[in-house]
Amino acid sequence: MHKEAALYGRYINHGSITPLIKELPNEFTVEQLGVSVQKRPIEVVTWGEGSVKILAWSQMHGNESTTTKAVFDLFKWLHLNKNDNQVKQLHNSLSLKIVPMLNPDGAEVYTRINANKVDLNRDAQDRSQPESQILHNLYSEFKPDLCLNLHGQRTIFGVGNPAKSATVSFLSPSQDELRTVTQSRKKGMAIIANLAQMLEDFIPGQVGRYDDGFNLNCVGDTLQHLNIPTILFEAGHFKEDYDREETRAFMFLSLLGVLESVALQDWDKNPDYRPYFSIPENSKCFFDIIFRNLNYPNRGLFDLAVQYEEQLKNTAVHFVPKISQIADLECYFGHKEYNCKGSEAVFSSNFELKEGVILEEFKVKGDLSTTFSLKS
Ligand SMILES: [Zn+2]
Known part of the structure; x- marks a missing residue:
């Protein structure tokens, strides 16, 4: 089993992940990028030696911990299967950088905002906060081909009618007011379409698509505006699963699904983005x-x-x-x-x-x- 047993439930703070980061096997490298407002370290974990660069960050909102658990599950799975041909191929095709916890101060007190009460996902233009500057420096230097913006959503979201709980939601954010379907957006849409199809076997009718209203203060919209394809992940509610331990597994599968889509398929030449539009939109109906x-x-x-x-x-x-x-x-x-x-x-x-x-x-x-x- 690949689940990282040291992490469980909703409250995941920097202390929870510190021992795991220290004990990562040697195919992973860890670098401290800087510190938060309250001087907690913010690290990035690197894996792979390939040419396609993927950048992901989790817990930009401190109380959205499900994807952080899934990130460590992914690390564990990649290590346990490192001798498999499929993983070797991922390792040779991809360079992955993941920030497991961008907002450790928010995580400590279980808030969306950082220690200065700023929503880091509305600070992409001002970059008034050290955490925002750290992320900006990272993507400016790394120049990713694809970004994954990892979040969690409340229990209020549903999909379909009659609605089912939106257990997992995705978005390929807009890059302009007109919500133009650009080449950059299409790449994200094609990957999301793959993920939605894969998840349909596990959580039929429970995958939603987020509203694509444009807001340049959001990090995803800013990156997309720079023509860097970006996918928003939202870990949501699965029945009775308030600890988000079931959803965690769907997020793990989605992260792995992205790596496979990018490494093993012709993802950026002629992306088949159209099925994205048949994913139902989320609504606040629960x-x-x-x-x-x-x-x-x-x-x-x-x-x-x-x-x-x-x-x-x-x-x-x-x-x-x-x-x-x-x-x-x-x-x-x-x-x-x-x-x-x-x-x-x-x-x-x-x-x-x-x-x-x-x-x-x-x-x-x-x-x-x-x-x-x-x-x-
Ligand atoms: Zn969020």
Whole structure:
């Protein structure tokens, strides 16, 4: 098994990956590129001796750790299979550089932003932060043929109708306001089309395509604007998998799929990008839990949506259930759904039924007569 067992769950900080980086086998080289705002090291790992250069970075948003786990799974897999012909071919065709954690300060406190409260994926033009400068210097010197921008997405995204959870999403970002399908974009689109087809066997109908609105402050759009094909990865929700251990495997397969697409196929001459457009677009149509047709005195029938808020306590991420919407949610989906069939809800004393409130437990009366416990 190639899973890097030292990494598990959602809270992955720089301390989690430091021993793994130190113990990487000698076909990998590690270089410290600089330090974060709070002086944590930012490293790049290099593998391969080929002519096609791929640059990837993970955890630019500190609380998006799934792809970091997948990156170390990839390192492990490449090492365990280093004598296989396929891996030798990858090694001879590719030069891979991966920054496993671009925002170690955000990772430490489990935030999207860095220590100066800047979203690094909106800082591509200003480059006001040391982490942004490090990434800029790296791609300016390395001159990659392809970039992979590795992220994670919330549980709110779905694909299709009726929607399924968007477990994995991709984007070949725009490089201009008109969203022109340029040669650079086509290369990314063709690879994404391969990945979507491969993933269809594992998670049918759960691969989505991100909105391609142009924003030059985003790193992917900036790189694409420089005619460097770039693929955005978004690790999303798989049923019941709040630790993102299942999604981790799909991200690993996708990373490997990119390497194979690039090394073993004629990826950049005549990319067949058209199937990209048949991947359904993501939409924000999911909640973690929906209780349908609840009744409450003086309120009438309504649907109640609960969304887990991720909070770091000690060294683990806790999922705090909060009321997200009280409305008719006919057009939305829940990762869990309960039809309460008009039963009356009974909340604890002093409870105020409104959005933003923590809801850990409540009862319904009548035929259903159940207590719902929402603590994770
Ligand atoms: Zn992100």
